[in-house]
Amino acid sequence: MLFAFLAAAAMFLLARQQGRSAERQGLVKMMELPAEVEGENAxxxxxxxxxxxxxxxxxxxxxxxxxxxxxxxxxxxxxxxxxxxxxxxxxxxxxxxxxxxxxxxxxxxxxxxxxxxxxxxxxxxxxxxxxxxxxxxxxxxxxxxxxxxxxxxxxxxxxxxxxxxxxxxxxxxxxxxxxxxxxxxxxxxxxxxxxxxxxxxxxxxxxxxxxxxxxxxxxxxxxxxxxxxxxxxxxxxxxxxxxxAAPDVGEASVCEAMKGEFRLVSGHLMTDGSLGGEPLPWHAFFTYDAEASRGRLARFHARACDEHASRRLSQDEAFTRAPLADGFETECVANVLGCILTSIAAPAYDDYHRRGQDHLMRMRLMATLLWLRSSESDPLPLEARLALRPAALRSPGRELQPGGDGRTLGFRLYSNRGPATWQVPVSQ
Incomplete structure (x- = not known):
């Protein structure tokens, strides 16, 4: 009996330590720190x-x-x-x-x-x-x-x-x-x-x-x-x-928006001694950890800000689903309620990353329209002219798609909230 109790206590302490790791707390600090930007606040x-x-x-x-x-x-x-x-x-x-x-x-x-x-x-x-x-x-x-x-x-x-x-x-x-x-x-x-x-x-x-x-x-x-x-x-x-004008890759980032969302959600749900403004009973110590919950929430929101995000943006690779575990997570032994709450909202943010990527692709298309306009006398077909455009107007992951009649130009959307493609007319 004593052995079982000690084993359970050890598992609980291990789980709590994992949820409060230095890596997680580093993510929290990153999400709480706004970027330095130029200009005035709008x-x-x-x-x-x-x-x-x-x-x-x-x-x-x-x-x-x-x-x-x-x-x-x-x-x-x-x-x-x-x-x-x-x-x-x-x-x-x-x-x-x-x-x-x-x-x-x-x-x-x-x-x-x-x-x-x-x-x-x-x-x-x-x-x-x-x-x-x-x-x-x-x-x-x-x-x-x-x-x-x-x-x-x-x-x-x-x-x-x-x-x-x-x-x-x-x-x-x-x-x-x-x-x-x-x-x-x-x-x-x-x-x-x-x-x-x-x-x-x-x-x-x-x-x-x-x-x-x-x-x-x-x-x-x-x-x-x-x-x-x-x-x-x-x-x-x-x-x-x-x-x-031709865009920078950083214009596709939703990192700052997700930082604001992190501050909003964590401030409402993850306060010490309460949850959503309601005081927690004493035994909630065993099922809810405010610090670990903030770290877990930061893990999901930081996907918009980490090196993984930078690589996906630069390569124009579609963002995949949030990294929720398929099975048991050790940290949740000491934070069952926190794991449930933070896991509910995580998938809802996936599409915002992809919308940022589509925004970047749209800006590339619009800059391409101006480039095509400057060479309208070129007798080549639209598709052949597109192949000659500058590298700054290209995406490593997607191609611009001329319509069959050459009167439209579009691209495949990563976001799944609407149509499969975005397209606009092209002057003839």
Whole structure:
């Protein structure tokens, strides 16, 4: 009996030591340390998108909201949460976005925006000032270099109320200019949208903001390609050369976004003495280890930041499933509850890595369009011309795929959240 007890105790201590290893704690430190980035924080400008706040008041208005939210948090009791928190700008300044968050006449990111605007010319006719104002807000984001959420990492922390609506309005404004015959203004406008959101994909500590930035860049890319395909004589402006320049591999990384997600999840679930705000009973010591759980969570989230990720990005190899054990894990003997909780969410993040890779491939395709545009007089077929493009526009893992009629160009997507391919028209 004594031998069995000692053996069980030894197994428990071994398991606990494994869960708290120096390697795991190193991962925790890595995930808690934001990267050094250049430029200014876009938090205030993103938080107040859709509110007609004077430029000189944006930072102060956002700071007021953060302080008010923190006061609300301090006043909470037990497991209460802050509900229905809204910016003070909603009462202090005009709201540019209509009630309900959007207008059906505005473009979605994944549709033919030019065709949509043509069908909705009448309802858009009276919205020029509003659309232009929201486009100006989006274009102003190019002045910043990154996004760091100023709200505390809590599940009840608010998101920008008009995070996706305002970029839709900005794309609609660009398409409207083009539809009216001002080709250069339309091209400039859509390239300003792409330039503003492109850095926020990799340089955001919010997974939500990062993925919205990826979707906005997707929508801007589709619209820009459609404009080029419809007007072979359109001159490519400097703003568009910047917006769709050949990308760096680092632009595909979701490391900073996953760091923010780690801080959010670990702060809510893995606090000493409690779980999700609820005190733990004394016997939970044998089934739950906060420190080991944070380390285990970091193990999954750090997949976006480690050398493995760098290799996959540089080689454009599709990210595989999170490294969950198929069978028994020794560390879980001393952390059964922590293992269960951290294993539930891990597979849900897999597709975000692949979306980052698809974003990089899309930028390569768009840079290729500009390169093809510079050599349109080349008599070779599209496929032969693609074979001559610079190495910076190529992927080691995927090829660009011309359509059978030579009128489209696309690639196979790694993400499984939608269509199998991404493609845009090519001018003939």
């Amino acid at each position: 938090f205030a400008a993103v938080w107040l998108l859709g509110y007609d706040v004077p430029a000189g008041r944006i930072e102060a208005a956002a700071a007021d909201d953060v302080q008010r939210f923190e006061r609300n948090v301090a006043a909470l009791e037990g497991d209460e949460t802050v509900e229905n928190f809204a910016s003070g700008a909603s009462t202090d300044y005009p709201v540019l976005v209509p009630k309900g968050g959007r207008d059906d006449a505005w473009c979605d990111f994944d549709q033919d925006c030019l065709a949509h605007v043509r069908r909705h010319r009448e309802p858009l006719a009276g919205q020029e000032a509003r659309l232009q104002a929201m486009h100006a807000q989006v274009a102003a984001l190019a002045e910043y270099g990154y996004y760091r959420n100023a709200f505390p990492p809590r599940v009840d922390a608010p998101f920008p109320a008009h995070l996706a609506s305002v970029p839709r309005a900005a794309l609609t404004w660009a398409a409207l200019q083009y539809d009216r015959g001002d080709v250069e203004a339309g091209l400039d406008a859509v390239c300003e949208v792409a330039s503003a959101w492109r850095p926020l994909v990799a340089n955001s500590d919010s997974l939500v903001v990062s993925m919205v930035a990826e979707r906005v860049h997707d929508g801007a890319s589709r619209l820009f390609a459609a404009m080029l395909a419809r007007d072979r004589r359109a001159a490519i402006t400097d703003s568009c050369r910047v917006a769709f």
